[in-house]
Amino acid sequence: MHRHYRRLLAAAGAAVAVTVAAPLAFAAPQNGAAGGEGDQAVAAASEAELAATRPAFKMPFLCGQQWLGSNWNGHSPAHSIDWNHYDSNGNPDDRGRRVFASAGGTVLESHYSTTTGYGNTVVIGHGNGWQTRYAHLKTRGVQKGDKVKVGARIGQVGATSAKYTLSPHLHYEQIHNGRTVVAVVQGVTWHDFTKRNQTSKNRCG
Ligand SMILES: [Zn+2]
Numbered sequence: 001m002h003r004h005y006r007r008l009l010a011a012a013g014a015a016v017a018v019t020v021a022a023p024l025a026f027a028a029p030q031n032g033a034a035g036g037e038g039d040q041a042v043a044a045a046s047e048a049e050l051a052a053t054r055p056a057f058k059m060p061f062l063c064g065q066q067w068l069g070s071n072w073n074g075h076s077p078a079h080s081i082d083w084n085h086y087d088s089n090g091n092p093d094d095r096g097r098r099v100f101a102s103a104g105g106t107v108l109e110s111h112y113s114t115t116t117g118y119g120n121t122v123v124i125g126h127g128n129g130w131q132t133r134y135a136h137l138k139t140r141g142v143q144k145g146d147k148v149k150v151g152a153r154i155g156q157v158g159a160t161s162a163k164y165t166l167s168p169h170l171h172y173e174q175i176h177n178g179r180t181v182v183a184v185v186q187g188v189t190w191h192d193f194t195k196r197n198q199t200s201k202n203r204c205g
Pocket residue numbers: 014075076080081082170171172
């Protein structure tokens with residue numbers, strides 16, 4: 001029952017988030033184009049182009065922890081992954097678990113968003129147009145401008161959102177040139193719409 005309840009909460013949050021989160025994700029790289037239509041005409045990078053520059057992203061959790069990820073249909077932005085953790089009895093115990101950088105880089109955002117559903121959110125820039133976003137955090141442990149290495153602690157899992165009532169989970173995005181793309185985590189491609197367990201290899205020493 002708990003899982004159904006959680007999923008419904010997440011779905012409700014994301015359904016509304018379509019109108020708020022998606023424009024943010026796609027509005028980033030304007031490049032000063034005057035026409036407006038030119039922005040939308042920028043083609044998404046091909047899988048091969050993405051693979052050529054994509055950092056070796058690790059799961060944003062402690063080494064050995066197994067999390068259930070889902071990039072369910074209707075999630076916004078598309079391709080985002082919601083991560084949940086359960087105890088040995090199958091009960092959710094996400095809240096407060098530590099979140100670590102998927103790859104090294106520079107913190108581009110660390111704030112509580114009052115204009116989106118992201119709540120406490122951190123965005124890390126990794127170079128070559130790549131970013132990762134971590135949302136609904138209970139706490140944030142980094143500030144804009146901080147340099148972080150892969151595995152750096154950046155916050156804790158929570159359920160914060162200015163717009164939605166959520167159950168605790170980590171909302172995670174891999175972004176390329178402002179577009180949230182199909183994530184590749186530890187070499188595993190998260191094609192739409194996947195739900196699977198994955199074990200973190202981050203901070204394994
Ligand atoms: Zn989400």
